[in-house]
Amino acid sequence: MRVYTTGLIFTVFAVAFLAVLLAKTWFVLKAFAVLFALMFGYLAFRTFKKAFQKEPEYVIDSQGVTDYTREDTITLPWNDIMKIEMVPNNAVMEIGILANNAMSDKDQQGDALKDNLKNNGNIAFYTIMIDGFNFRRKQFTGIFKELERQGAHYNPQILISEYIDPETKRKMADKREAIQRAQRRQRKMERRQLAGKQPSRWKFW
Numbered sequence: 001m002r003v004y005t006t007g008l009i010f011t012v013f014a015v016a017f018l019a020v021l022l023a024k025t026w027f028v029l030k031a032f033a034v035l036f037a038l039m040f041g042y043l044a045f046r047t048f049k050k051a052f053q054k055e056p057e058y059v060i061d062s063q064g065v066t067d068y069t070r071e072d073t074i075t076l077p078w079n080d081i082m083k084i085e086m087v088p089n090n091a092v093m094e095i096g097i098l099a100n101n102a103m104s105d106k107d108q109q110g111d112a113l114k115d116n117l118k119n120n121g122n123i124a125f126y127t128i129m130i131d132g133f134n135f136r137r138k139q140f141t142g143i144f145k146e147l148e149r150q151g152a153h154y155n156p157q158i159l160i161s162e163y164i165d166p167e168t169k170r171k172m173a174d175k176r177e178a179i180q181r182a183q184r185r186q187r188k189m190e191r192r193q194l195a196g197k198q199p200s201r202w203k204f205w
Contacts, residue, residue: 010044013037058130060146062154065097067128074126078154084147085161093132093163095144100125 017040020033059066064077076099083098132140144162151158164172 007044007047010040010047014040014044057134058128058143060143060150062150064154065128065147074128076126076128078151078158081151081155081158083159083161084144084151085159086144086163088163089131093140095130095132095140095147097128097130097147098125099127 014037017033017037021030055068057067057069059068064075064081066073066075076097080099081097082100083096085096085098087094087096130140130143135143148160148162151160
């Protein structure tokens with residue numbers, strides 16, 4: 001649904017810029033309007049093309065993670081995946097999947113993999129980046145959770161890192177400190193009871 005909405009927004013912008021041609025204004029402004037209309041029209045075309053494609057962009061299964069967004073389809077087996085992380089990129093989130101090897105369909109190495117092998121002494125590193133802009137927040141989080149679940153099942157050694165925004169981190173730290181203070185008070189009271197001392201009296205207003 002989000003893909004259709006984005007495509008519709010791009011289409012509206014393209015039509016709006018084309019409407020400038022009907023107005024009496026400077027030629028330079030009309031030229032810029034045509035340029036922006038073509039740009040938004042192209043973005044709308046790409047977005048709708050992605051919406052109607054039958055083949056998925058990514059597949060997560062027992063074989064690993066398969067990237068269909070490139071011409072040379074690449075599958076990252078779970079045993080080769082080293083890290084799965086959620087990272088911020090400007091206003092959206094991304095999921096990065098880093099592997100130290102890769103195999104493509106029909107056992108053919110893709111161009112990106114061949115370049116990696118050539119430049120890294122026959123050791124290939126391949127990264128799949130899943131852009132959160134193309135998915136709803138709930139769907140994007142579900143993708144990460146599924147990667148986390150299957151990654152832990154097929155290769156427990158995979159390093160999995162989920163992004164936590166600063167505000168949530170602060171709240172978690174405050175909660176952690178409150179628990180630690182309560183534990184310290186509890187231990188202090190237990191030591192006093194063992195020493196035969198009565199716990200101090202607290203008053204609140």
